[in-house]
Amino acid sequence: xxxxxxxxxxxxxxxxxxxxxxxxxxxxxxxxxxxxxxxxxxxxxxxxxxxxxxxxxxxxxxxxxxxxxxxxxxxxxxxxxxxxxxxxxxxxxxxxxxxxxxxxxxxxxxxxxxxxxxxxxxxxxxxxxxxxxxxxxxxxxxxxxxxxxxxxxxxxxxxxxxxxxxxxxxxxxxxxxxxxxxxxxxxxxxxxxxxxxxxxxxxxxxxxxxxxxxxxxxxxxxxxxxxxxxxxxxxxxxxxxxxxxxxxxxxxxxxxxxxxxxxxxxxxxxxxxxxxxxxxxxxxxxxxxxxxxxxxxxxxxxxxxxxxxxxxxxxxxxxxxxxxxxxxxxxxxxxxxxxxxxxxxxxxxxxxxxxxxxxxxxxxxxxxxxxxxxxxxxxxxxxxxxxxxxx
Amino acid sequence: xxxxxxxxxxxxxxxxxxxxxxxxxxxxxxxxxxxxxxxxxxxxxxxxxxxxxxxxxxxxxxxxxxxxxxxxxxxxxxxxxxxxxxxxxxxxxxxxxxxxxxxxxxxxxxxxxxxxxxxxxxxxxxxxxxxxxxxxxxxxxxxxxxxxxxxxxxxxxxxxxxxxxxxxxxxxxxxxxxxxxxxxxxxxxxxxxxxxxxxxxxxxxxxxxxxxxxxxxxxxxxxxxxxxxxxxxxxxxxxxxxxxxxxxxxxxxxxxxxxxxxxxxxxxxxxxxxxxxxxxxxxxxxxxxxxxxxxxxxxxxxxxxxxxxxxxxxxxxxxxxxxxxxxxxxxxxxxxxxxxxxxxxxxxxxxxxxxxxxxx
Numbered sequence: 001x002x003x004x005x006x007x008x009x010x011x012x013x014x015x016x017x018x019x020x021x022x023x024x025x026x027x028x029x030x031x032x033x034x035x036x037x038x039x040x041x042x043x044x045x046x047x048x049x050x051x052x053x054x055x056x057x058x059x060x061x062x063x064x065x066x067x068x069x070x071x072x073x074x075x076x077x078x079x080x081x082x083x084x085x086x087x088x089x090x091x092x093x094x095x096x097x098x099x100x101x102x103x104x105x106x107x108x109x110x111x112x113x114x115x116x117x118x119x120x121x122x123x124x125x126x127x128x129x130x131x132x133x134x135x136x137x138x139x140x141x142x143x144x145x146x147x148x149x150x151x152x153x154x155x156x157x158x159x160x161x162x163x164x165x166x167x168x169x170x171x172x173x174x175x176x177x178x179x180x181x182x183x184x185x186x187x188x189x190x191x192x193x194x195x196x197x198x199x200x201x202x203x204x205x206x207x208x209x210x211x212x213x214x215x216x217x218x219x220x221x222x223x224x225x226x227x228x229x230x231x232x233x234x235x236x237x238x239x240x241x242x243x244x245x246x247x248x249x250x251x252x253x254x255x256x257x258x259x260x261x262x263x264x265x266x267x268x269x270x271x272x273x274x275x276x277x278x279x280x281x282x283x284x285x286x287x288x289x290x291x292x293x294x295x296x297x298x299x300x301x302x303x304x305x306x307x308x309x310x311x312x313x314x315x316x317x318x319x320x321x322x323x324x325x326x327x328x329x330x331x332x333x334x335x336x337x338x339x340x341x342x343x344x345x346x347x348x349x350x351x352x353x354x355x356x357x358x359x360x361x362x363x364x365x366x367x368x369x370x371x372x373x374x375x376x377x378x379x380x381x382x383x384x385x386x387x388x389x390x391x
Numbered sequence: 392x393x394x395x396x397x398x399x400x401x402x403x404x405x406x407x408x409x410x411x412x413x414x415x416x417x418x419x420x421x422x423x424x425x426x427x428x429x430x431x432x433x434x435x436x437x438x439x440x441x442x443x444x445x446x447x448x449x450x451x452x453x454x455x456x457x458x459x460x461x462x463x464x465x466x467x468x469x470x471x472x473x474x475x476x477x478x479x480x481x482x483x484x485x486x487x488x489x490x491x492x493x494x495x496x497x498x499x500x501x502x503x504x505x506x507x508x509x510x511x512x513x514x515x516x517x518x519x520x521x522x523x524x525x526x527x528x529x530x531x532x533x534x535x536x537x538x539x540x541x542x543x544x545x546x547x548x549x550x551x552x553x554x555x556x557x558x559x560x561x562x563x564x565x566x567x568x569x570x571x572x573x574x575x576x577x578x579x580x581x582x583x584x585x586x587x588x589x590x591x592x593x594x595x596x597x598x599x600x601x602x603x604x605x606x607x608x609x610x611x612x613x614x615x616x617x618x619x620x621x622x623x624x625x626x627x628x629x630x631x632x633x634x635x636x637x638x639x640x641x642x643x644x645x646x647x648x649x650x651x652x653x654x655x656x657x658x659x660x661x662x663x664x665x666x667x668x669x670x671x672x673x674x675x676x677x678x679x680x681x682x683x684x685x686x687x688x689x690x691x692x693x694x695x696x697x698x699x700x701x702x703x704x705x706x707x708x709x710x711x712x713x714x715x716x717x718x719x720x721x722x723x724x725x726x727x728x729x730x731x732x733x734x735x736x737x738x739x740x741x742x743x744x745x746x747x748x749x750x751x
Contacts, residue, residue, distance in 0.1 A: 265740045267683040272467050278447045279440060279443075292684040
């Protein structure tokens, strides 16, 4: 890791980025496979399910699958755009890794700003990367990928921004706004991943395997403390009977009672957010509690602005309906719609028909947190690479 | 007059006549519980926001609850919202917490009755504990003349504790350093007993760590009263015991009394027992400990919930704090025979990591 607080360290960076590759180049995929192996081998990573998930994600077989799903034409001349500056999210350990892999797979050189949180885990992973990159066959990557750290410093932000061909800016709206105010190269392309909101639409009937559904929903909501952009805060019950809704919640209560752990600091935050939501919520119908972990606020009407109220650590808003007019509340802020019992195509048709500005993903419940190469409405590989036309 | 204020007023004026440390079952358990219910209903009837929260939380408005089961609010509500029960035109002062720059501060809306009751109760607690005779008091603050509508935590504390003093001597200069001339003058005051008052960290940094060039300092006739939290001292590994020892070694001060209180519940403070050095409540306040499921516990550490019979102009009578503490049962010749609840504070809850990518 290069400490840019010391200005002499700037000379260690290579802004020339003389290595532009084709997307999904074999050498890159082989490197990622090695990286995956090393992450899996280290038993201490087992306490971080998100690291294990990342290690699975960068296996050769999965990357091949992702590549296939993208349908990039074989007769297309496509190469990376050059140097990418990554400003990853600070609260997810693996955030900087996914961002980097986006840059690698699209054939670019990368400068990755390492967030100051999770310092020890980050350092451990970066040292591991360094070790793998030091192997001779990975030398081509070592010279063009830099992990940097520095205390918040506008000047350094500006220098790096001016050197980049693309920037991947993650984080709260404030971070994105700050970086957008800096001068960049004339052809620079920004991919911004600002704060988003996600929700679920579920239809249950007597035949629904509720246990299985709850398994997936639990992972979507609780693995990230309901605080990822893709975690659901609102449940729309579509043409579903009351007693089935009750079954769903009791099942989720049982699941979370066994699996979900919260510490006392977050217990306070959970209580604070519950009371704040009760003060701010409009169209309140009822508050229901399932065990110690789940709080539900039922709404009698859906209105714009509900995305400003977030549940945390197991708090949900819910609304029962028999039609799809709920989609009217969707704004640009909406990212993931996770679905069960309703056809994804049916909903996507509605979204396009209604010309909604938001909802970039419609996925099955349980898949909210699975990152793909299409994210926040971007086709990442195609955007971070350029095509050379021969016609 | 506010709805049901009379009920509270009658209760409070009667209750006030008791000894502030009368922990008999009738006073502390039964009457305190009655008072908390009256106060809860008072806010419910007169504060629309509060009333709605309580209703949404499914509490019944005419039922009496045991104090463990009464509704409580997170202490942060006074940062996140402007919330008060008295009409704005009745508000005399807004007390604010001493938050760090950039972070939000608590705003406590106080009317005349509320301030009056705070002072009455604080006087009662302090005079019962320290005696009614007044002495010169050295105060670790700057002398400020202007009466501000915004009353910060430090000023509120000084105003409260000044009832023990017949003379207030402010010893910080414009740069917030101790003025040595003032300190020397304080040493020379011929008085049988003296008092020093300040925030814990100020006492440490500005008194204990300051370079005192004059020779012997004997303050063995002096009582040091301090509060405001240990957050900064925790970082340099100074706990209550170390603090007392060091202060004694350097200044010969034998009586060092820590207090626990917060701007959200000014008046009904908790003093440290002279014998066992644990904090204990008065009849005007109580403490509960809640675990991570927010169930009350009597063993082990948890979030501190504070109750006070004083807040009427704002709904701060029953709050869940961000402090971690524990109820203890230690042998103490003062606390045990009087059936006094002893407790310990471990400081502010650690800011835990939240997973996820959202920065809110």
